[in-house]
Each structure stands twice: as structure tokens, then as C-alpha cells.
Amino acid sequence: MARIIVVTSGKGGVGKTTSSAAIGIGLALKGHKVVLIDFDIGLRNLDLIMGCERRVVYDFVNVIKGEATLNQALIKDKRVSTLSILPASQTRDKDALDKESVGKVLTELGETYDYIICDSPAGIEAGAMMALYYADEAIVTTNPEVSSVRDSDRILGMLASRSRRAELNLEPIKEHLLLTRYSPKRVTEGEMLSVEDVEDILSIPLLGVIPESQAVLKASNAGEPVILDKESDAGQAYQDVVNRLLGDSVDFRFLVAEKKGIFSRMFGG
Amino acid sequence: MANSSIEFKCTSFSLSVLHLKTSVLADVRAILTKKIAQAPDLFNLVPVVVNIEEIAGEVDYLAIKELIQALNFTFVGFTGAIEKEQKLLIRKLGFSFVNSAKKSSTSTGNSEVSKAQSAVKVFPEKTALYSDKVHRGQIRSGQQVYAQGQNLVVIGSVSAGAEVIADGNIHVYGALRGRAIAGAKGHQQAQIYCQNLEAELVSINGNYWLSESMEQHWASPVYIHLNDNELTSSKLI
Numbered sequence: 366m367a368r369i370i371v372v373t374s375g376k377g378g379v380g381k382t383t384s385s386a387a388i389g390i391g392l393a394l395k396g397h398k399v400v401l402i403d404f405d406i407g408l409r410n411l412d413l414i415m416g417c418e419r420r421v422v423y424d425f426v427n428v429i430k431g432e433a434t435l436n437q438a439l440i441k442d443k444r445v446s447t448l449s450i451l452p453a454s455q456t457r458d459k460d461a462l463d464k465e466s467v468g469k470v471l472t473e474l475g476e477t478y479d480y481i482i483c484d485s486p487a488g489i490e491a492g493a494m495m496a497l498y499y500a501d502e503a504i505v506t507t508n509p510e511v512s513s514v515r516d517s518d519r520i521l522g523m524l525a526s527r528s529r530r531a532e533l534n535l536e537p538i539k540e541h542l543l544l545t546r547y548s549p550k551r552v553t554e555g556e557m558l559s560v561e562d563v564e565d566i567l568s569i570p571l572l573g574v575i576p577e578s579q580a581v582l583k584a585s586n587a588g589e590p591v592i593l594d595k596e597s598d599a600g601q602a603y604q605d606v607v608n609r610l611l612g613d614s615v616d617f618r619f620l621v622a623e624k625k626g627i628f629s630r631m632f633g634g
Numbered sequence: 635m636a637n638s639s640i641e642f643k644c645t646s647f648s649l650s651v652l653h654l655k656t657s658v659l660a661d662v663r664a665i666l667t668k669k670i671a672q673a674p675d676l677f678n679l680v681p682v683v684v685n686i687e688e689i690a691g692e693v694d695y696l697a698i699k700e701l702i703q704a705l706n707f708t709f710v711g712f713t714g715a716i717e718k719e720q721k722l723l724i725r726k727l728g729f730s731f732v733n734s735a736k737k738s739s740t741s742t743g744n745s746e747v748s749k750a751q752s753a754v755k756v757f758p759e760k761t762a763l764y765s766d767k768v769h770r771g772q773i774r775s776g777q778q779v780y781a782q783g784q785n786l787v788v789i790g791s792v793s794a795g796a797e798v799i800a801d802g803n804i805h806v807y808g809a810l811r812g813r814a815i816a817g818a819k820g821h822q823q824a825q826i827y828c829q830n831l832e833a834e835l836v837s838i839n840g841n842y843w844l845s846e847s848m849e850q851h852w853a854s855p856v857y858i859h860l861n862d863n864e865l866t867s868s869k870l871i
Contacts, residue, residue, distance in 0.1 A: 489776075515775055518776075518793045519776045521772075521774050522774030522775060522793075525771075525774070526777070566794075566811075
């Protein structure tokens, strides 16, 4: 049985697509068969982050409408052979998806793939609901900032009430907290919520903390998911996330500000 | 001669009082049956004292008692009889007559007996009469939980942007960061308890506070209650 994981947040711009791409490629590099689905119909981004935007012929909506088969629409990643991408349509809107057809596509994908990663659009409307409806697990992507935390809380409420698992009274969706754009220095200065603050408010298990990093923007523009940049702290943090998803217990890194030099080390502590 | 096997003590109890305003028991039965259907658990075997003060004319005590029992209340006795003969008759029939400490002030001179809907009134006089609605887990932003005719017990936190409402008391065994509205249908004794007060709004019986009024006990375990119609917060521990 494939694990269906939705990467969601409520708020936009917090790093859902970046995280979907990094986690997807990370799982595939471990030898798992992974498919990444872009649910952000009308605002197609995942293909850009994955660097396959020029290879999109058919998309998710074509498959739903029966205009193309799944195999025609799926794009095989050139770096990792076990990874495929199902791109969103750029010319349609979010009403193009319906529960029944999405369910069929997911079932069909589940026959081939081990992991189905659904990259959710922002918001709490139909598009986001569709992305989370069939999920077994949810990665709630949150920035350490009050409005993002509030929106994540709202989405957690939706996960618990509007998903298929909730409707059928099955075991609830397994929730994971992924804190992105974390800056330990700004936490120390009191400008940013700490990991503990966010955990206290949302009270769900922490999957990972991705430090704010120049490498992320660079990776996005280059279409090379940041996890492939093994030198960067963000890339390493995503690698930890993938290992934790696979059941390893990995210590959290990049939670404290780097010491500046010998003096701060001597006097600071 | 130490004998502690029995002891007489005076204890005050909160009881529901059913104020009857008509002697047409068929009407009373119809209205009560409807009320019970709305919240069967709320009324089941509830001890009831019947106030007969406002009944004009003859009162059939035995029939009233049988009606009350037939509707699955626990009949306690009568109250509100003004005349001595009435009291004597009640005692003679073997029913207890209960004197309330505070005289009811609901009767107004021109009460209309013919109005069927107002002919019966059930007063849930104290909190003890409410059962509990228990919610396990966090109540998230955007969610609303209403304990109609009940107390609300939340085993978890109430997030900012969430709303908890109860006709009775509200207990939050976590942080209260959203809105809490107790005594929603008018209940002066309703209280709000929480382990950590960081609420956006608390309200009891229509009196409310926004967070700025909670500074005194912010982020500590408190309960909030009405004191002479003024909201008051007190430390829990």
C-alpha cells in the first residue's frame, strides 16, 4: 500500500513546494518509488522546482478528464529513475478536480508507487481540501511566525474533520510538523517564534526544522531540489526529514545560532 | 457512649423547580414531553419540586405527582403554596412540602394563564444540573464546539481562533487561547476554568472580557466567574 502524504500549510509561500520536491527526491534516492503530484491547479510550480517544466505535455487535469493516460502525463525524473512528477494544469482552475476522479488516479498510482506526495495549494478552499482528502499522513509546513502558525492550526482542524479518514471514522491522518525558514539567531533576539513555541501551540510531533538558507532560493531557480545540495544546511536538514519519515531517529540540527568565534565561545558559554 | 452510626445534618441542595401556571395537565404534559425530547439526558430522573403558586383554581396534587413520575422525573414535593389549607392538604395526602430559602420572584400580577408556551417553565437553577460534554484533543483555529444544555470539558487546548460555547461551565485542561462563552443561554453561576489563560475573549452570561482585561492572571491557571454581574478572575492554585 502506497503511503499518501500531503504537504500542506494553509498559508502560502511557506515552502510547501520546496519541501515536497526535496522530500520526494530524498525518498526516491533511498530507492523508493515516489510520485509527486502538483495539486496547485492554475499556479503550476512544482515542475519548475523539479526542473522539468519543459517536459510537460499532459497534466493532472488531462488525466482527470480522460484526455490522456497517466503514463502519458507522468514525467520521469532525469536524476532519479524511481521518481515521477504529475504536473498541474496551468490553464485551468481548482474546480477542475473532483473527489471521485482524484481517488481513481490515486488508486491507480498506488499500484506502482510506494509514496504519493501531494503538494497542496495554499488556502482552505476546494483545491487544498482535495489535496488532503485522501491523505494518510500530512506534513504541515509552518514558518516560525504567528500568522503561519495560526493557518497551520486551521489546516490541522480540517485534517481532523474534512478528510476521507475523518469521514469514514478511520484512524486519523498522521500529522507531522515541518518548521521551515528557521533562524536561530532571530529566535535568540526574540524576533521569531522558537521551535518550542510552535510545538506548544500546535502540539503535533516535530518532523524537521529547516534553517533559513540562501541555498533554497538558488536551488529553486536552478530547478535542483535543495536536498541535492549536500553542502548546504537546508539540504542536510531535509535529508534528516527523509530519514525520520522512514522511521530513523535523528537528532535535530541547526537549532542554535552558530558561534561567531573564539571570543563568543569563551564568554558565551 | 459514642454512637456515630447516624448523624443529622442540614445540607442545602440545588433542585429543579417546575413552575406550573395552569391546572390543565394535558397541556403541561404536551409541553414537557416536547422539552424532554429536546434533551432526554438532561431531564432523565432529575429531582423536581413543583411550584403551584401560580395555578388559579383547584389543584389536583395526586394527578400532578403521577404526571411528573410518568415523565421520568423524580418527584420530590410541592412548593409555593400560600394558604395554610393548601399546605395542610398537601401534608395530608402524604407529600412533602418544601420551603425555598428565597421566595421566587417570577410571578407578576397580570400573568396570562392561557398562553400555552409560557404555562410551564423549567428553571435549571444551579450548575449541578448540567451533564458534561467531553471533548478529547485540541480544538483548532476555526473550529467551534457547543455544549448545548451541558457543561463543556476540553481535555486539550483551545487554539487561537477557535470558539467553545456551553450553556453551563467550561473547563479547559490545557491552554485557552480562543474564545470561551459560558452560560450562553443566560446562566449567572456559569464559570470558566482553564490551566492557562491566554484567551481572545471570555464571556459569562453576556458579560465579556477581551484579552486586555485579563492581564492580571495572564498565562496562569485561573477560573472566571461573575461577582455582582462583574467578571472576576481568581487563581486556581
